[in-house]
Amino acid sequence: MTVRPEAPDITSPEFAADPYGSYRVLREEFPVLWHEPMQSYVISRYEDVARAFRDPVFTTANYDWQLEPVHGRTILQLSGREHAVRRGLVAPAFRGDELQQRFLPVIEHNARTLIDGFRTAGKVELVGQFSTHFPINVIVDMLGLDQADHARFQRWYTSIIAFLGNLSQDPDIAAAGLRTREELAAYMLPIIAERRENPGDDLLSRLCLAEIDGTRMSDEDIKAFVSLLLAAGGETTDKAVAALFANLLRNPEQLAAVREDRDLIAPALAETLRYTPPVHMIMRQPAEDVEIGGVTIPAGSTVTCLIGAANRDPGRYRDPERFDIFRDDLKTTSAFSAAADHLAFALGRHFCVGALLAKTEVEVGANLLLDAMPDMRLADGAVPVERGVFTRGPGSLPVEFTPAA
Numbered sequence: 429m430t431v432r433p434e435a436p437d438i439t440s441p442e443f444a445a446d447p448y449g450s451y452r453v454l455r456e457e458f459p460v461l462w463h464e465p466m467q468s469y470v471i472s473r474y475e476d477v478a479r480a481f482r483d484p485v486f487t488t489a490n491y492d493w494q495l496e497p498v499h500g501r502t503i504l505q506l507s508g509r510e511h512a513v514r515r516g517l518v519a520p521a522f523r524g525d526e527l528q529q530r531f532l533p534v535i536e537h538n539a540r541t542l543i544d545g546f547r548t549a550g551k552v553e554l555v556g557q558f559s560t561h562f563p564i565n566v567i568v569d570m571l572g573l574d575q576a577d578h579a580r581f582q583r584w585y586t587s588i589i590a591f592l593g594n595l596s597q598d599p600d601i602a603a604a605g606l607r608t609r610e611e612l613a614a615y616m617l618p619i620i621a622e623r624r625e626n627p628g629d630d631l632l633s634r635l636c637l638a639e640i641d642g643t644r645m646s647d648e649d650i651k652a653f654v655s656l657l658l659a660a661g662g663e664t665t666d667k668a669v670a671a672l673f674a675n676l677l678r679n680p681e682q683l684a685a686v687r688e689d690r691d692l693i694a695p696a697l698a699e700t701l702r703y704t705p706p707v708h709m710i711m712r713q714p715a716e717d718v719e720i721g722g723v724t725i726p727a728g729s730t731v732t733c734l735i736g737a738a739n740r741d742p743g744r745y746r747d748p749e750r751f752d753i754f755r756d757d758l759k760t761t762s763a764f765s766a767a768a769d770h771l772a773f774a775l776g777r778h779f780c781v782g783a784l785l786a787k788t789e790v791e792v793g794a795n796l797l798l799d800a801m802p803d804m805r806l807a808d809g810a811v812p813v814e815r816g817v818f819t820r821g822p823g824s825l826p827v828e829f830t831p832a833a
């Protein structure tokens with residue numbers, strides 16, 4: 429007689445230490461699970477998670493309580509025409525031409541500056557000295573904000589992320605998140621007013637000027653979007669860079685292949701996003717009763733979609749627990765567009781608007797890191813350990829290398 433395993437508890441320390449075994453049990457035994465502590469249904473199979481992202485009956489109203497208290501009202505919560513218009517207002521700044529012409533130099537400059545800090549040292553802790561700073565510095569510069577305020581943005585970003593991941597409802601973390609909302613508003617609103625008067629060619633000015641059919645974003649809308657960008661564009665890309673290198677350093681022959689042929693950075697990033705996605709779970713809220721995997725989920729419930737589990741579903745990917753940048757069952761050419769098949773950027777209307785920016789940042793950063801550290805290897809005895817449940821990535825990544833002469 430086979431005994432059915434217990435349903436994994438997503439809020440347990442065991443799950444935080446290693447969610448991948450639990451993901452397997454969830455997919456196989458509890459594909460639609462009611463999770464009491466989180467008061468949420470949990471779905472884990474590729475097919476079900478992809479459907480929840482694509483089918484508009486699964487709304488993003490959950491962000492009303494998950495994000496609005498700390499950011500204000502953002503694009504993530506919107507639906508229908510309101511969402512389409514807002515998306516139309518912000519998306520052009522993140523598309524290919526604009527990115528290449530205006531923002532590529534900003535990305536290169538920020539990567540180089542950070543690498544110059546350790547170029548001759550022979551060792552670096554890649555998370556603390558590179559990946560946590562790089563994307564946030566890029567966004568601050570893209571927005572045309574003061575370089576001197578990088579540290580302040582870093583602090584706000586850390587507090588926003590802690591608020592979002594506050595599963596245990598720690599009151600100090602909640603209070604710090606709300607304080608950040610006030611501080612960010614006090615900082616941003618006068619700058620937004622000034623850019624409306626004297627626009628430049630930075631991202632913030634573009635957001636101020638953007639207009640579709642007479643609709644523009646209010647000052648409050650822009651401030652909320654900036655706050656979202658710090659979290660959505662900072663932490664995710666930070667974890668993507670760190671995970672890419674953790675995966676490659678653990679697979680030296682694949683690292684060597686990427687070092688020799690830099691066109692492999694994009695496929696290696698796509699595989700990293702599948703294998704170790706920066707965002708492991710996002711939520712949805714069905715507008716009406718909906719059946720998924722044979723279970724009826726009542727309207728208004730919270731559904732937690734396990735991206736980390738779906739991306740390793742053997743029903744979708746062959747040998748899914750293996751990191752393989754050469755796999756032929758992951759479309760790498762469309763991995764950064766809404767036609768992606770991995771789920772790291774979600775799918776459908778809310779597909780990550782910054783996917784191409786993230787790809788550009790990682791390509792530029794990875795290229796320059798590989799140039800600066802041709803023989804990079806994990807420091808003696810170092811074993812990268814992933815941290816986080818909602819978002820997840822290596823906590824630290826100590827690397828050694830021979831500095832270029």
Ligand code: HEM
Nearest residue numbers: 503504660661664665668706772773774778780781782786
């Ligand atoms: C590897 C890096 C990234 C990952 C894994 C990622 C992941 C995601 C995911 C999963 C969503 C969908 C959320 C949902 O549907 O509930 C999303 C949406 C979004 N992302 Fe990203 N993201 C990344 C980089 C960026 C960057 C660099 C930016 C901009 C600076 C950005 C800005 C946004 C915005 C504004 C949305 C909301 C889009 C909408 O609601 O229409 N992201 N991202």
